[in-house]
Amino acid sequence: MIQAKARPLLTIVLAAGKGTRMKSDVPKVMHAMAGRSMLGHVLALATESGTTSTAVVVGPDMPTVRAEVATLTASASVFEQTRQRGTADAVLAARSAIAAHQGDVLVVFADTPLISAETVRKLVSALDQGAEVAVLGFHAKDATGYGRLVTDGLLTEGVANLLAIREHKDATPVERQIDFCNSGVMAFRTPELLTVLDAIGTNNASGEFYLTDAIAIMRQQGRRAVAVAGQEEEMLGVNTRAHLAMAEGVFQRRARARAMADGATLIDPGTVWFAYDTKIGRDVIIEPNVFFGPGVTVGDRVTIHANSHLVGATLEDGAQIGPFARLRRGTHLGQNTKIGNFVEVKNAVFEAGAKANHLAYIGDARIGTKANIGAGTIFCNYDGFFKHRTDVGAGAFIGSNSSLVAPVKIGDGAFVGSGSVITKNVEADALALARAVQEVHPGWAAKFRAVMSSRKARK
Ligand code: UD1
Numbered sequence: 001m002i003q004a005k006a007r008p009l010l011t012i013v014l015a016a017g018k019g020t021r022m023k024s025d026v027p028k029v030m031h032a033m034a035g036r037s038m039l040g041h042v043l044a045l046a047t048e049s050g051t052t053s054t055a056v057v058v059g060p061d062m063p064t065v066r067a068e069v070a071t072l073t074a075s076a077s078v079f080e081q082t083r084q085r086g087t088a089d090a091v092l093a094a095r096s097a098i099a100a101h102q103g104d105v106l107v108v109f110a111d112t113p114l115i116s117a118e119t120v121r122k123l124v125s126a127l128d129q130g131a132e133v134a135v136l137g138f139h140a141k142d143a144t145g146y147g148r149l150v151t152d153g154l155l156t157e158g159v160a161n162l163l164a165i166r167e168h169k170d171a172t173p174v175e176r177q178i179d180f181c182n183s184g185v186m187a188f189r190t191p192e193l194l195t196v197l198d199a200i201g202t203n204n205a206s207g208e209f210y211l212t213d214a215i216a217i218m219r220q221q222g223r224r225a226v227a228v229a230g231q232e233e234e235m236l237g238v239n240t241r242a243h244l245a246m247a248e249g250v251f252q253r254r255a256r257a258r259a260m261a262d263g264a265t266l267i268d269p270g271t272v273w274f275a276y277d278t279k280i281g282r283d284v285i286i287e288p289n290v291f292f293g294p295g296v297t298v299g300d301r302v303t304i305h306a307n308s309h310l311v312g313a314t315l316e317d318g319a320q321i322g323p324f325a326r327l328r329r330g331t332h333l334g335q336n337t338k339i340g341n342f343v344e345v346k347n348a349v350f351e352a353g354a355k356a357n358h359l360a361y362i363g364d365a366r367i368g369t370k371a372n373i374g375a376g377t378i379f380c381n382y383d384g385f386f387k388h389r390t391d392v393g394a395g396a397f398i399g400s401n402s403s404l405v406a407p408v409k410i411g412d413g414a415f416v417g418s419g420s421v422i423t424k425n426v427e428a429d430a431l432a433l434a435r436a437v438q439e440v441h442p443g444w445a446a447k448f449r450a451v452m453s454s455r456k457a458r459k
């Protein structure tokens with residue numbers, strides 16, 4: 001079978017808006033959903049949608065936005081929109097990228113973090129039927145604030161002939177009745193895109209250059225425009241914190257359903273919070289109130305007891321954690337390891353079968369296979385200036401309430417007596433005691449009581 005060669009696709013991500021309604025010092029698109037910025041979600045979408053080059057339009061003084069682009073899509077070119085004069089003006093900030101490009105142009109808003117690559121690919125492929133622009137739309141339960149898609153009413157297989165887009169502020173009462181809305185994603189296959197964009201003016205309620213005006217202009221020029229209908233759930237545009245919470249809700253509902261479909265038990269799904277990249281194996285049991293930050297991979301047959309918090313951690317098959325476990329960045333739990341209640345682990349490897357069952361801090365360490373870390377043990381990894389490592393050998397036993405002052409090594413099979421403050425290495429199979437020697441004075445307490453009670457009686 002001969003496959004048509006895909007046309008080059010330039011994706012322009014609009015991320016310059018200040019997002020005044022977020023009431024924030026953080027640029028709108030840097031607000032996070034499921035542990036990743038909205039911009040991050042949209043950059044990933046661009047990559048997954050078959051983009052061949054990406055251009056991101058940012059506002060002035062947005063170093064965090066630039067840094068996010070540099071980290072996630074290093075190949076993207078970044079353009080600055082000096083003043084936020086509307087979405088058409090924002091696209092034109094990437095003028096040189098459009099001028100240099102031969103192929104399709106996709107415009108996506110960085111405040112629309114839930115759209116799937118499959119939906120975008122469907123939109124781009126709608127151009128194959130002769131339209132010069134395809135707009136991704138959806139039927140909204142509450143259309144307030146969205147641009148309305150004015151069509152000739154004919155919708156075949158989810159594709160309608162698009163006549164114009166009317167922004168909410170500019171719509172007549174009759175147009176406001178339309179529930180078919182603009183998601184903001186548009187695909188263009190028009191060689192004269194720049195000419196179209198340059199024709200857009202500011203004669204509207206906001207005094208802005210609306211990208212959405214491109215449709216009426218193209219229709220007047222006799223070009224074909226279509227709207228492709230998608231699922232409302234994907235299209236949510238985030239303009240306020242309430243919208244952000246709604247987007248998070250949609251993401252979490254899907255992530256919980258996926259985890260369960262893949263064979264995990266969530267006792268109370270609504271209280272388990274996943275990150276965008278959480279990986280969960282089979283026969284995993286997750287009790288209520290568990291939070292996953294970015295970078296967590298959970299193997300098979302793992303149990304996560306209630307109220308645990310995990311970020312940047314790998315849990316191999318059969319590990320058990322919690323209740324109230326905190327796993328931080330760089331935690332690696334080997335097979336059948338156990339991290340109990342009120343235990344915090346950071347940048348530490350637990351080899352198979354190792355345990356820390358209660359009340360401990362383990363940081364910058366290796367815990368050898370089957371070693372046991374007693375209750376109340378603290379790894380003193382920080383001297384106020386530098387972090388140091390602790391190494392606990394296989395089968396070692398650290399007695400309760402010990403402090404291991406790093407850098408320090410405990411040999412295989414060694415014992416540390418409880419209450420010890422260990423500052424020197426302990427050789428394999430040795431016993432280390434580093435605490436005051438116990439004194440016992442027989443009869444002392446009885447004598448003390450007698451003296452004190454007669455003194456009190458004399459008062
Ligand atoms: C926009 C659409 C509306 C659509 C809705 C979908 C226009 C005129 N309106 O409205 O039809 O239903 O999205 O969510 O396009 N941006 C810039 N520079 C600017 C202005 C905006 O980069 O000067 C960026 C923003 O960062 C944002 C995106 O463009 O990522 C959309 O801007 P926003 O102000 O949120 O537009 P909406 O009012 O939501």
Ligand code: MG
Pocket residue numbers: 111237238239
């Ligand atoms: Mg918006």
